[in-house]
Amino acid sequence: MANVLTSVARSAAAPPAARRRRPASLLPRVRRNAAAWAFLIGAVLCFSFFSWYPIVREVIMSFQKPVYGGGYTWAGWSNYIRIFHDPTFWQAWRNTLEFTVLALVLGYAVPFVVAIVLNELRHAQGYLRTLVYLPVMLPPASALLLFVYFYNPQYGLFDDVLHFLHLPVSQWVFQPGTGFVSTAMLSVVIASTWMNMGSATLIYLAALQNIPGELYEAAELEGAGLFRRIRHVTIPQTRLILILLLMLQVVATMQMFIESFVLTNGGGGVGDNTLSVVMLIYQYAFAMSGASNYNSASALGVVLLLVLAVFSGGFLWATRERG
């Protein structure tokens, strides 16, 4: 047994030439593979059932419709046609884009600026790092419930502050209106940024600490001021991480669900003005009692998947290293 093992271990590490010289016989090879697959099989089964199969099934289900009495039959493009004719579909996409753009302005720029400032501080850095990351660890429902309470139009803290400053009060999340920057969506973005900015900040901070000090030294000797040093040293040196996080953030914000779901108590705001695409998937599949339809929800899922895939692919292509 030990013999087999050593030969296995050696053949795994040996260059191909050595392997060709001494071909392993069939039985040990079968045994070796059987053992290796025994270690692998649990994870492979879980991936098959809960990841690979659902991906295929989503596409299949989007082309099917339920049959009275159970089972499914082919439905062609009818699910897609139906969701494209649903005005809520377009509303949800518009809202999701609004959220994504606002979250980019706030949630993408703010952590980077915060990280740059934190990196310059020689004191209290550990304390500030802990502070920024603390909300990330809260259960999202607790964090968002706090904002439900702050945003409350009758007794919320935010309106009290506005009132104290003699500014017009707001309905926050329940402010009607669907302008491109609606108060309702802005409220969702503020809560979301507070909750989530910690991880991006810490990742930027780590990237900033890896910038060689000599680069700043050289830039300063050449007479570059503070902003030119940021522009010509900090940003190029962290470019890779900036690009990667930009993509991950857009993909994450396009899937916004819990923020709007908790803040509006599952409703999607006044006139659906904070309803997101994933919330609509949820509503199609689970919330419309009686007429719950997994198939149109799957069709919407496929559309979201395609949009995100096209975005990621296009983004990676546009930012690829040239030359």
Next chain:
Amino acid sequence: MAATATVSTRARVNQRRETTSTRTLISGVALNRPRGKIIYRVVLTLVIVVFTLVFIGPMYFLFTDALKSTQEVIATPPTLYPHSFDPGNFSTAWSRLDVGRMLWNTAYYAFGALALQLVFDVAAAYSLSKLRPVLGNVVLFLMLATLMIPVTVLVVPQYVTVADMPLFHWNLIGSPEAIWLPSVANAFNIFLLKRFFDSIPADYVDAASVDGASRLMILWRIILPMSRPIIAVVSIFSLVAVWKDFLWPLLVEYGYTPTRETLNVGIWQAQVGVPENLLIAASAMAAVPTIAFFLIFQRNIMAGLTAGGIRG
């Protein structure tokens, strides 16, 4: 233990300060000029005050409003500290919302998922890294490819699959397995673990097998003890992921029967019909375990965020 840990971190930080030239955007020389010193002091104070207000402020209200009476919580203008100091809110909220049960449910799902993930994902990563079976690379590619698929998109077919498992025709809805088993299909775990195992020299494995150690023994006695840092990172992230998850437990547990709800879901559904102060008290109690967890494992969490890879 805790004391030695802090001492050693501090030592490490100091060491790093000394060894690397800590030149950042602004040079030490500029900061040591009188004007630089004043600006630095002002910025430092400002940052500390603003950050404390923005990040601790809301949490201050989370814990103090929990002590107020119902009338005081909804009073305008708000009181800055509880005038009607009422710690009984916590016990009322605990029994009325059954926070203990929600806490137990969440912990049960999270630690069960962690155990299964550690067993299956570590075994799979070990196999892919050191045993290298036929088609191993295909499997690895297919696993990593799922990182490209956004999770929420798959919620419907996953739900349908869990409700009627193909081949077996089991219905897992309402059972803890509905959370545990899908959590094993975590490509990020596989990626982190395999990358770490790859960095362990083959000589160790060879030497052990010459001595007659079985594959399981090699994993248990050699690979695992060397992989403690990455196991810690994977464990922390998998615990936090289940603890913070919302949509999936809402569908597969709460949707089946409300008594199976997690903390996150329970707090959300208590929004209707529970007085504000009790809701906030329950919310605060729900936040305590994660805050404590964070303060204890802070160093590992931050190391995991930066060294383990990038995941927002």
